[in-house]
Amino acid sequence: MSAKMIDGRAFAEMLREQVSLEVARLKENHGITPGLAVILVGQNPASQIYVRNKGIQTKAAGMASFEHRLPDTARQADVIALIERLNADPTVHGILVQLPLPGHMNTEAIINAVDPSKDVDGFHISNVGLLSTGQKAMVPCTPLGCLLLLRDHHGSLTGLNAVIVGRSNIVGKPMAQLLITADCTVTIAHSRTRDLPELCRRADILIAAVGRPGMVKPDWIKPGATVIDVGINRIEEASRSRLVGDVDPNAAQTAGAITPVPGGVGPMTIACLLANTLTACCRTHGLREPDGLAA
Numbered sequence: 001m002s003a004k005m006i007d008g009r010a011f012a013e014m015l016r017e018q019v020s021l022e023v024a025r026l027k028e029n030h031g032i033t034p035g036l037a038v039i040l041v042g043q044n045p046a047s048q049i050y051v052r053n054k055g056i057q058t059k060a061a062g063m064a065s066f067e068h069r070l071p072d073t074a075r076q077a078d079v080i081a082l083i084e085r086l087n088a089d090p091t092v093h094g095i096l097v098q099l100p101l102p103g104h105m106n107t108e109a110i111i112n113a114v115d116p117s118k119d120v121d122g123f124h125i126s127n128v129g130l131l132s133t134g135q136k137a138m139v140p141c142t143p144l145g146c147l148l149l150l151r152d153h154h155g156s157l158t159g160l161n162a163v164i165v166g167r168s169n170i171v172g173k174p175m176a177q178l179l180i181t182a183d184c185t186v187t188i189a190h191s192r193t194r195d196l197p198e199l200c201r202r203a204d205i206l207i208a209a210v211g212r213p214g215m216v217k218p219d220w221i222k223p224g225a226t227v228i229d230v231g232i233n234r235i236e237e238a239s240r241s242r243l244v245g246d247v248d249p250n251a252a253q254t255a256g257a258i259t260p261v262p263g264g265v266g267p268m269t270i271a272c273l274l275a276n277t278l279t280a281c282c283r284t285h286g287l288r289e290p291d292g293l294a295a
């Protein structure tokens, strides 16, 4: 039997519509327009596309979009000075620094310069600490997107065995925190994990976030399990480029449900960024947070 395809594109569209409605309500009732500032340093081709899409979708949701592009010759101090200006700007409720940054920059120092209340990426050390202690935090967009898809598919996640392959700060670790809070039993695996296929076969929920095309094979999957593929790997084939996930597409024969690549987790990332910007704006102004948008 073939797995149910979890349609992240459709879910993200619904989420963006919900955000748009809440933004319109904020404007009408309180005269407030949520604003998102995105900083792009350098010319990374994929980053340029993501930043452009963030701007388009921010405006489409009725929010103010501020785009700041710096050359890859910019100094770390220039980026931090810009962040400090945005921290002090009351029209900016969310600040995002597009990653990866050029090699000469210290990513942690730059992320930690963002005011935690405007850290819509949820990467600031204060938000990492709040999330890991189960407190109200800004939650990283990709794991938040995965959680929303899982909750929509399963309802309750209580008692399920979740295996996360990948231990990055952006996906693997925050994903584990969210699933622990959702009462899953969580294991984080990585490239040095012993007998990875056997471990994965115990998972009711398998999250693949390693950045290796097709690494998770069909026989690594427990029949009926839910598979969330976070991989976005661009591969060149016969002079054309194609996007593939971390999970072998034949895994759909074993899984109960699976997210496709493209069209699964990817679109949820920007939709959750919009949701986080709205959440940050509501928190800043002491207003009720819309239901269903946060973790």
Ligand SMILES: Nc1nc2c(c(=O)[nH]1)N[C@@H](CN(C=O)c1ccc(C(=O)N[C@@H](CCC(=O)O)C(=O)O)cc1)CN2
Pocket: 050, 096, 097, 098, 099, 100, 121, 141, 142, 232, 243, 261, 262, 263, 264, 265, 266, 267, 268, 269, 270
């Ligand atoms: N500061 C951040 N930098 C990066 C993040 C992040 O969350 N914050 N995540 C990724 C890139 N990313 C957003 O920035 C992102 C990745 C993928 C998609 C997406 O919609 N993917 C589509 C396919 C798009 C395509 O054809 O290329 C899909 O999977 O269907 C959106 C955003 C790294 N940097």
